Amino acid sequence: MSEMIKRIAVLTSGGDAPGMNAAIRAVVRASSYHELECVGVFRGLQGLIEGDFKELGPRSVKNIINRGGTVLKSARSKEFRTKAGRQVAYDNLKDAKIDALVVIGGDGTFTGSKVFNDEFNFPIVGIPGTIDNDINGTDYTIGYDTALNTVVEAIDKIRDTANSHNRLFLIEVMGRDAGDIALNAGIGAGAEEILIPEQDMGKDRLVTSLKRSKKSGKSSSIVVVAEGDQIGKNIIELADYIRQNLDEYEVKVTVLGHIQRGGSPSCYDRVLASRLGVGAVDALLDGKRDIMVGIACSKIVQVPFAEAIKGSNEIDLDLIRVADITSV
Ligand code: F6P
Numbered sequence: 001m002s003e004m005i006k007r008i009a010v011l012t013s014g015g016d017a018p019g020m021n022a023a024i025r026a027v028v029r030a031s032s033y034h035e036l037e038c039v040g041v042f043r044g045l046q047g048l049i050e051g052d053f054k055e056l057g058p059r060s061v062k063n064i065i066n067r068g069g070t071v072l073k074s075a076r077s078k079e080f081r082t083k084a085g086r087q088v089a090y091d092n093l094k095d096a097k098i099d100a101l102v103v104i105g106g107d108g109t110f111t112g113s114k115v116f117n118d119e120f121n122f123p124i125v126g127i128p129g130t131i132d133n134d135i136n137g138t139d140y141t142i143g144y145d146t147a148l149n150t151v152v153e154a155i156d157k158i159r160d161t162a163n164s165h166n167r168l169f170l171i172e173v174m175g176r177d178a179g180d181i182a183l184n185a186g187i188g189a190g191a192e193e194i195l196i197p198e199q200d201m202g203k204d205r206l207v208t209s210l211k212r213s214k215k216s217g218k219s220s221s222i223v224v225v226a227e228g229d230q231i232g233k234n235i236i237e238l239a240d241y242i243r244q245n246l247d248e249y250e251v252k253v254t255v256l257g258h259i260q261r262g263g264s265p266s267c268y269d270r271v272l273a274s275r276l277g278v279g280a281v282d283a284l285l286d287g288k289r290d291i292m293v294g295i296a297c298s299k300i301v302q303v304p305f306a307e308a309i310k311g312s313n314e315i316d317l318d319l320i321r322v323a324d325i326t327s328v
Pocket of ligand 1: 132
């Protein structure tokens with residue numbers, strides 16, 4: 001147990017994700033359990049620079065476990081990328097007598113946190129919070145499960161129109177660099193084709209495959225396209241290409257956008273966030289720093305930031321196979 005840590009700060013940074021509030025709540029209440037003081041930082045790493053701090057106790061975080069977004073607000077801080085910005089952040093933390101920091105966010109947040117720890121040797125533990133599920137070393141990130149459910153619900157609704165009008169819908173989902181949302185929601189919603197950044201199917205193969213499925217008796221088609229997919233310049237251009245090369249369907253485009261980031265977190269995300277919040281405070285009290293707490297095979301794990309931010313372009317080939325087999 002580290003005798004040094006008496007006061008912890010918590011922040012959310014980068015894209016908001018459903019379940020971040022549940023993680024804040026867990027960090028605040030775990031701090032209280034261990035008789036530590038807890039401070040909330042508003043607007044992420046930018047809030048460290050602005051010194052935007054507020055004392056939090058167990059009652060400050062009541063009724064937030066069920067709320068989407070983040071009560072601490074979030075931001076993508078350009079200033080924190082500068083040495084001068086980080087120095088101000090460090091000075092503010094010292095002035096506020098904060099001994100350690102819990103950061104809830106994605107790879108950008110962890111990259112900034114690692115640099116900060118390297119420069120100032122300041123104890124930081126990260127909690128993976130992003131709908132993209134693109135953090136190395138954890139099976140799931142907070143918000144991913146909720147986003148999947150939101151996407152599947154939306155695609156189910158679009159399918160009603162696709163079926164009624166014999167249309168082909170291209171549906172863009174989030175995931176700049178990772179196809180996890182597209183692949184899993186695509187399988188869950190019974191998509192005919194799933195286009196992900198990790199694998200370039202090629203436009204011709206896509207059209208051939210869509211023609212084949214039309215011939216097999218399908219009257220409509222759903223193609224899930226991850227935001228970062230490389231097959232076309234963008235989904236509009238891809239739709240034009242399909243229109244020019246496939247007469248069988250009327251082609252429509254839906255971009256789901258930020259509805260994927262909002263909404264009440266699923267039970268899975270609330271439990272994951274609660275476990276990771278408690279795990280982060282445990283890790284700090286154990287003297288750990290420069291790490292993320294994650295989940296692997298249902299167990300809480302500790303992963304160095306350097307590993308967590310490595311990024312992983314590996315796709316689960318079994319999922320691709322399941323998608324191929326079940327979409328015939
Ligand atoms: O990282 C989460 C994410 O939602 C990505 O899927 C998406 O590319 C990006 O954030 C969008 O960011 P912003 O809301 O800043 O436009």
